[in-house]
Amino acid sequence: MTLGRSWAVALVGLAAHVVEVEAHLAPSLPAFTLVGLPDAALAEARDRVRAAVTSSGLPWPNRRITVNLSPAALPKSGSGFDLAIAVATLAAAGLPDAERAGAVVHLGELGLDGRLRPVRGVLPAVAAAVAAGHPRVVVPAANLAEARLVPGALVVGAASLAEVAALYGAPVAVPDLPAVGAEAPPGPAQEDCGDLADVLGQDDARHCLEVAAAGGHHLLMVGAPGTGKTMLAARLPGLLPDLDEAAAVEVTSVHSVAGTFDPGAGLVRRPPFEDPHHTATPASVVGGGSGLPRPGAASRAHRGVLFLDEAPEFTSAVLQTLRQPLEHGEVVLHRAAGAARYPARFQLVLAANPCPCGRAVGRGLDCTCRSEQRRRYFARLSGPLLDRVDVQVELEPARAAGRAGDGSAVVARRVAAARAAQEQRLRTTPWRTNSEVPGRWLRDRLGPDRAAVADLDRALERGTLSLRGVDRVLRVAWTLADLDGRAAPTRSDIGRALLLRTRGHGA
Template sequence: MALGRTLAVALVGLSAHVVEVEAHLAASLPAFTLVGLPDAALAEARDRVRAAVSSSGLAWPNRRITVNLSPATLPKSGSGFDLAVAVATLAGAGIVDPARVRDVVHLGELGLDGRLRPVRGVLPAVAAAVAAGHHRVLVPDANLAEASLVPGADVTGAASLAAVAARYGADVEVPDLPAVTTGAVDPHVVAEPRDLADVLGQDEARHCLEVAAAGGHHLLMVGPPGTGKTMLAARLPGLLPDLDEQGSVEVTSVHSVAGTFDAGRGLVRRPPFEDPHHTATPASVVGGGSGVPRPGAASRAHRGVLFLDEAPEFATSVLQTLRQPLEHGEVVLHRAAGSARYPARFQLVLAANPCPCGRAVGKGLDCTCRSEQRRRYFSRLSGPLLDRVDLQVELHPARAAAQPGDPTTVVAARVAAARGAQAARLHGTPWRTNAEVPGGWLRERLGADRRVVADLDRAVERGTLSLRGVDRVLRVAWTLADLDGRPAPDRSDVGRALLLRTRGHGA
């Protein structure tokens, strides 16, 4: 009887757990058993490991091999355990030095030819290993740059199982195999600059975009085709400040798990931008999949922008699933194999036509839609969803002589100054922007003068504003004051915020 041990990491959402991989080799009929709640991809590791060991020129032990992934009650998924299973088996057979592999974390998928292939989620996995006191980590060469981003990690890369075995004392020739790349594409990197000055006219919409960027507010734009809704939404990330260190690690970890992270660019420093097509399913937007669910567009947009163009064309199920992340800033996905939590504190930007034909401008003389068609079309954006949107603006066709407004750099500077005022006011609290602050906290700082919120009281009495809406109007009012450089909002700020929320109706 022989026993080999090494370490791996199991990811459940963004939560990572260090797993001890034990390989028990008994003198009995040859067999290979993998236990410890593996999913289908992990259960197939026994075939990949056996083939990779043989292809690497190493002797496969003809014994009864039992591999246990401990803790056995924790669900485990994916092919990232392949390398650890192979190393533990070789250590149990005495082919590699058992003492040298015991405290090393091994991450990587094995090809049938023995090559090491990259896996998802290396950044949060290595960070969890270091936090648990295991600083020595071995990963595929393609994941080396990503793993090296974790402070305190002693990371080593390898191209093949033979190279790993030789490192631990095995007498094996290391083949010269072609490198395996991640193939990841960084979706939040814009290929060409998008300047706000490209949008001609639309002064009110540009102002709403600036307010949204300054306070982290959600935005709805309604207007006929060609008025610049998509252009404005695409330029919102350029107005947002760079991510801080914590936000950068969070965003990078999400994209690492999703498989969309390019480690060659380092940590993600700019707010991401996600714009799923209106045919997207709920699983693709909020996350899902078989086994342990993967992050969707809402989580990939964490600390950035989630843009839904032609929002009424999205399935109702997609729009309704956004209510939880809008309220709590995270997505909780429950499946039979386990649940996963992903951060999803994004800015939601919705764009919609005023009617199905899109020509209901002014008096709508060119519109061919019946009144019930218009109501049915826009009612797809439910009241509970719109109640969570802070800013609403109507766009009209720009005049031919419209002049360009301030460029992105100028507006971004004003946004940065407003964010700085919020940071000073919210220092020592768990909130970063006005959009995250509870209404009670903001009302306490307005003082006892009810005249400041008199317009809100009347709107609530008329039924045009909910109590949740009152809090959201106050958040926008504080953002308007921050943009103007004032320490607190006055009654005019509250009135302007109410108009921005109601598109000028019912205020």
């Protein structure tokens, strides 16, 4: 047998493609050629595979070896192809059963001693293999728990290349090597978000937080330091319902590719929360890296919350790159090696001081900033960005007599009821929450009576709202109606939504 086959999976963004790995042995001078658009890490598989085969006690074929990764036009990256290349090469040499090996997808990186090391993105890779009709998959032992989360997959975990070869009948003694453990994810996937009852007073801000949670709307909070902006933002995930099965798989896939997934905890069921520091770079927020880019904080916050504290302190490049995911719910990153798409339908929460010193509240008597400094500071949040923020609120200074409001559990039940009303209304559409629904669909549901939107028409004529802003006000109005248990918003709901968007100015 001079031709061996195996299967692997290439990840381009979150899209996974099954790749056929062919190894051909020719009677010529010994050489090893890898073709099919490999990147630098994948091209180095030649040396890793050769060392792993000999370390496992298997004979290395001294022939001209050509390994093809098909489809050849698809960019391929990473070390996850090592095991498939090794199995295909050994199958071509006639060591394992070529027919059995050629029907299995192999994922994993090889160490020089022949041990299998875990790789990222196993969950979407195994899901793609099953969808393509290849349910039998071999993965490193450290990735076994993650791979078993995919329904319909027949997964085998292996600690070494020798163990995999022995599965197919190769005459090799399986060494007693300790399995390589999985890397610990960098920090917990979901921390305790606290209880909303911890925030004293701030009734308006609490109401805005509830509206944002109920409809999936973006939120801006402006207030002096110590008014509770960060506490409120941190408690938003606790108001959101659990992710459904499809969303949980999608979110878990993103975290698997990013390397922040803990398979021991199962699928990610709670909405994630990301709060990058204001010194973060655009690549760390929206994704980046050499070759095919990795997901950033915006994608890791998919179906959850992305919180930018001290938002005006973020660079303009970071803030402007958020406009695409805010509008389309995904990040598209173009690189020389290709384009990667990652889902990024998150709730954006911005927190900002009213001025650089933070004391421009009320009459601003204690503020030390000049008027042009105040304007320049807040102008860092550009008009196009703020035009995509549905709910905006100004927080007053905290009062000693501030009372505690409803806790997170009580508010979460109201949010769940509003989400259930939206699910019922949108059950025949591709949308899930009011924040995703196009304005035309919402206007058609209001009927031909223009009296309900008279306030919006006047705001549009005065230039207070853009056409996008009109649609977003309607979305918030529908959320207010859902929270109050009404089938459709009234003129009062639309007026309240307009006030929430403009922070009470120009309504």
